[in-house]
Amino acid sequence: AQTVTQSQPEMSVQEAETVTLSCTYDTSESDYYLFWYKQPPSRQMILVIRQEAYKQQNATENRFSVNFQKAAKSFSLKISDSQLGDAAMYFCAYRRLTGANNLFFGTGTRLTVIP
Amino acid sequence: ETGVTQTPRHLVMGMTNKKSLKCEQHLGHNAMYWYKQSAKKPLELMFVYNFKEQTENNSVPSRFSPECPNSSHLFLHLHTLQPEDSALYLCASSQSPGTGGYEQYFGPGTRLTVT
Numbered sequence: 467a468q469t470v471t472q473s474q475p476e477m478s479v480q481e482a483e484t485v486t487l488s489c490t491y492d493t494s495e496s497d498y499y500l501f502w503y504k505q506p507p508s509r510q511m512i513l514v515i516r517q518e519a520y521k522q523q524n525a526t527e528n529r530f531s532v533n534f535q536k537a538a539k540s541f542s543l544k545i546s547d548s549q550l551g552d553a554a555m556y557f558c559a560y561r562r563l564t565g566a567n568n569l570f571f572g573t574g575t576r577l578t579v580i581p
Numbered sequence: 582e583t584g585v586t587q588t589p590r591h592l593v594m595g596m597t598n599k600k601s602l603k604c605e606q607h608l609g610h611n612a613m614y615w616y617k618q619s620a621k622k623p624l625e626l627m628f629v630y631n632f633k634e635q636t637e638n639n640s641v642p643s644r645f646s647p648e649c650p651n652s653s654h655l656f657l658h659l660h661t662l663q664p665e666d667s668a669l670y671l672c673a674s675s676q677s678p679g680t681g682g683y684e685q686y687f688g689p690g691t692r693l694t695v696t
Contacts, residue, residue: 470623503687511671511687557624566637567612567675569685571624 468493470560472572479548480580486533487543487575489558495519497563500534502543505574506554514556517541519563545577553579583607585688587672593694594662602657602691604672612677613655614685615647618669630655631677662695669693 469492479485491500502514517525517534524532529546545552558572585606594600606613615627629637630649644666646658655672669692673685 475621501684508689509669510689511673513684513686516684566629567677567685568626568629568637569624573621573623 468495468560468562468570470558470570470572472556472558472575474575475573476576476578478578478580479545479552481548481550483548484544484546485548485577487545487556487558487577489541489543489572491539491541491558491560491570493539493560495562499561499563500532500541501559501561501569502530502532502541503557503559503571504552504554505557506551511557515543548579550579550581553577585672585674585686587670587688587691589691590689591692591694593696594659595696596662596664598662599658599660601659602670602672602693604655604657604688606653606655606672606674606686606688608674608686610674610676610686611652612675613649613652614673614675615655615657616671616673618671618690624671628657659693662693664695667693667695 471490498519500517503511504514505511515527515530531544533542555574557574559569588603611632613630617625627641628647633649644661648656669690671690672688675685
């Protein structure tokens with residue numbers, strides 16, 4: 467079974483600084499998708515970034531980038547130039563490449579941005 | 582309305598009550614999902630519907646009864662719930678996997694409290 471582990475329940479970062487959120491996962495599949503979702507206090511979960519495991523290049527979306535280490539089954543999220551609006555719960559999620567579109571989530575990391 | 586909407590946003594019910602949660606997606610998707618989000622636990626997938634057909638039921642107790650009358654609407658009927666069912670219930674939608682879809686879009690959730 468696929469499991470996703472986020473070992474940092476809480477993190478904080480100074481505004482304009484950089485923070486990295488950790489995620490590891492366990493799977494026997496060779497191809498799959500990985501996601502980072504953000505859930506602000508208003509609770510609407512939104513997709514931050516997506517990584518296809520068959521792509522070697524790390525995904526980047528503006529200030530958000532990932533460090534995907536397939537052999538280590540690690541998928542960390544780096545937020546650069548942190549802004550107050552980045553404060554939220556961040557969830558790492560895994561999905562198989564084919565078959566059911568089921569997402570497996572981690573327990574989340576609560577990020578606080580300090581002005 | 583845009584995206585995925587859920588009503589009500591908050592619900593308090595007694596253990597003998599019957600209530601329903603409603604989800605509507607305005608994205609033209611054909612897959613819909615119910616998740617349960619409890620504190621300090623990963624999101625738990627409850628039900629999956631593809632083209633109005635239920636394709637996944639993750640051993641959810643029968644006191645939760647889903648209904649999907651069309652690809653845009655999803656209901657979760659609740660009856661004789663237990664206090665441990667108190668949680669945030671999230672609805673999501675996506676394109677069906679067979680059509681290449683994998684990104685799920687979430688609603689804001691219904692905060693359910695069972696007294």
